[in-house]
Amino acid sequence: MTDGLGPNVPRRLSAPAVMGSASSAPDDLAGRSASEREIGWFAETFSRLTANIGLALRGKDDQVNLALLGLVSEGHLLLEDVPGVGKTSLARALAESISGSWHRIQFTPDLLPSDVTGISIWNQARSAFEFKPGPVFSNIVIGDEINRASPKTQSALLEVMEERQVTVDGTARPVPRPFVVVATQNPIEMDGTYNLPEAQLDRFLLKMMIGYPDRAAEADIVLSRHGGPPPVLQPVVSLEEVTKMVEVTARVRLDPQLVNYAVGLVHATRQSSDVRLGASPRGSLGLLRASQSLAAAEGRTFAIADDVKRLAVPVLAHRLLVAPEAQLRGVTAERIIVELLTTVGVPGGVTG
Numbered sequence: 001m002t003d004g005l006g007p008n009v010p011r012r013l014s015a016p017a018v019m020g021s022a023s024s025a026p027d028d029l030a031g032r033s034a035s036e037r038e039i040g041w042f043a044e045t046f047s048r049l050t051a052n053i054g055l056a057l058r059g060k061d062d063q064v065n066l067a068l069l070g071l072v073s074e075g076h077l078l079l080e081d082v083p084g085v086g087k088t089s090l091a092r093a094l095a096e097s098i099s100g101s102w103h104r105i106q107f108t109p110d111l112l113p114s115d116v117t118g119i120s121i122w123n124q125a126r127s128a129f130e131f132k133p134g135p136v137f138s139n140i141v142i143g144d145e146i147n148r149a150s151p152k153t154q155s156a157l158l159e160v161m162e163e164r165q166v167t168v169d170g171t172a173r174p175v176p177r178p179f180v181v182v183a184t185q186n187p188i189e190m191d192g193t194y195n196l197p198e199a200q201l202d203r204f205l206l207k208m209m210i211g212y213p214d215r216a217a218e219a220d221i222v223l224s225r226h227g228g229p230p231p232v233l234q235p236v237v238s239l240e241e242v243t244k245m246v247e248v249t250a251r252v253r254l255d256p257q258l259v260n261y262a263v264g265l266v267h268a269t270r271q272s273s274d275v276r277l278g279a280s281p282r283g284s285l286g287l288l289r290a291s292q293s294l295a296a297a298e299g300r301t302f303a304i305a306d307d308v309k310r311l312a313v314p315v316l317a318h319r320l321l322v323a324p325e326a327q328l329r330g331v332t333a334e335r336i337i338v339e340l341l342t343t344v345g346v347p348g349g350v351t352g
Contacts, residue, residue, distance in 0.1 A: 032251065033251050033252075033253050033301060034248050034249075034251040034252050034253075034296065034301050035301070036301060038248050039248070039252075039296055039299055039300065039301050040299065041248075042072075042245055042248050042249070042296045042297070043296065043297060043298070043299045045237055045241060045245060046068060046072070046245070046296075046297045048236050048237065049068055049071075049097050049098075049236060049237055050064055050065060050068060052093075052097045052233055052234075052236045053067075053068070053090070053093040053094060053097055053233070055093075055231055055233060056089050056090075056092070056093035056096075056230055056231055056233060057086050057089055057090050057093060057210075058213065058217045058220050058221050058224075059213045059214060059216070059217025059218075059220070059221075060086065060090070060210060060211075060213070060217075063090065063208060063209075063210055063211075064090070065297070066206060066208050066314060067079075067090055067094055067182075067206075067208070068094070068297075069206070069290055069293045069294055069297065069311075070180065070182075070205050070206045070290075071094060071098075071178075071180055071242070072242070072245045072246055072249050072293045072296070072297075073205060073246070073249060073286075073289045073290050073292070073293045074177075074178045074179070074180060074246045075180070075204075075205025075206060075286060075289065075290065076161055076180060076181040076182070076183070076203060076204045076205055076206075077091075077180070077181070077182045077183070077204065077205065077206050077207075077208070078183050078184075078185070078201070078204040078206070078207040078208075078318065079091065079182065079183065079184045079185075079207075079208060079209075079210065080184070080185050080186075080187050080207060080208075080209060081186075081187070081209045081210045081211065082186065082187070082188055083186055083188075083189075085210040085211065085212060085213075086210050087184040087210055088142070088144055088184055089230055090210065091104075091142045091144075091182040091184060092104070092142065092230075093233055094140065094182060095140040095142060095182070096232065096233040096234070096235065097233055097235060097236055097237065098139070098140070098235055098236075098237050098238070098239060098242050099235040099237070099238045099239050100138070100139030100140065100176070100178075100239040100242065101138040101139050101140075101176065102138050102139060102140035102141070102142065103135035103136075103138045103140075103141055103142070104135075104141075104142040104144060105135050105136075105141065105142065105143050105144065106144050106145070107143055107144060107145050107146050107147070107148045107149035107153070108145075108148055108149065109148060109149065109150060109192060111149050111150075111153050112153060113152060113153050113155070113156035114134065114168075115134060115135075115153075116134050116135065116136050116153060116156045116157065117134045117136055117156050117160070117166045117168055118131060118132050118133040118134035118136070118137065118166065118168060119131075119132055119134070119168070120132070120168060120169050129169070131168060131169075131171075131173070133173075134166075136156075136157070136160055136166060136175060137166070137173075137175050137176065138175075138176060139176050139177075139178060139179060139180070139239065139242075140179075140180050140181075140182060141179075141180070141181045141182070142182050142183075142184075143157070143181060143182070143183035143184070144183075144184050145184060145185060145186065146183040146184065146185050146196065147185040147186075147193045147194055147195065147196060148192060148193055148194075149194065150194060151194055151197065154194065154196060154197070154200060155197075155200075157181065157200065157203075158199065158200060158203070160175055160179070160181075161181055161200070161203040162203055164177065164179050177243065178239075178242055178243055178246055181204075183204070198277065198319075198321065201318050201319065202280055202282055202283070202319050203282075204318065205286045205289070205290060205315065206286075206290065206314045206315060207314060207317065207318035208314050248296060249289075249292045249293040249296045250289075250292065252292035252293075252295050252296050252300070252301060252302060252303055253301060253302040253303070254288060254291075254292065254302075254303055255302070255303075257347040257348075258288075258291075258303060258304070258305060258308065258347075259288060260347060261305055261308060261344070261346055261347055262284055262287050262288050262291070262308050263284050264344055265287070265308065265312060265316075265340060265341070265344045266278070266279045266281075266283045266284045266287065266316065268340045268343070268344050269283075269316065269319075269320055269336070269337070269340065272336055272340070273323070273326075274322060274323055274326035274331050274336055275320050275321065275322060275323060275326075275336060276321040276322065276323045276324075277320065277321035278319075278320060279316050279319040279320060280319065282319075283315065283316050283319050286315050287308060287311060287312065287315045287316065288303070288308075290307075290311045290315055291303040291307035291308050291311055292307075294307045294310065294311060295307050305346045309341055312337050312340075312341060313334050313337050313338065316333075316337055317332075317333040317334045317336075317337050318333070320333040320336060320337075322336070
């Protein structure tokens, strides 16, 4: 069985030779394009994270790389696949690999919005209400089986996923930065589940599947675990380094023609006769943001058209609503994106 990610996901990334010291992050990050030294440091740090997470998720280098691209883009990640393939393991490994705070929320039908965001409690000694932060106040929030919660509870994440703040009792409270939601859901079991609304799906930068491991990788997993718990990883990157990684990727150069290509690809999803609802401008922003991170991970100070092509499916497919008549013909959102990549031309002068 294939990994279900389509042909346009990033292949295994390798860090180039690091320029300058790799032991600490570059300090000067303001108001300029990313330098070769900063990109070298970024690629080495990215490689360390990949190796550490790979200890918990064997044989899934492409999926690990894609999840890390979401982290360094400060974008949210939706993992959708059948039970037992490592969705939660990947989410936990990602959280454990950095020294920031993280919380796991097990979404259930009886979970309340205040269980996620927090609640104000009356303090008799002070004769005043005190706010008790919920698990959403952390750097990484793991939402396990998010589609098992009611729509009311799911909507508790809408504000914080977009604005990085939570409003309770009329007071807006910012969450720690960087802030990333890593959610999992099972697409097979439908009893007791609630489909995520389009407004929430659109807030996820990436959606990906894990897929079954190949035979050799599965044998390696069985031999290494012997029925025991998964390994507990140690942080290999500080929260400050993650913050600087996010800042470095934001300064990877984007050629105006490349921007026009990405926007044209997103615009084409709205014109397809097989699509009921195309990708929003948030899709254009996400596609270019993820392309910057992929470029940095591959040691480049600039993004190219190939970055956009490789990320188009995981960034855009979950934002599309396929028309019912197209669904009857077996058309999927992933297939539509792949076909558009062959019809939307790359502007002259754009590499890749």
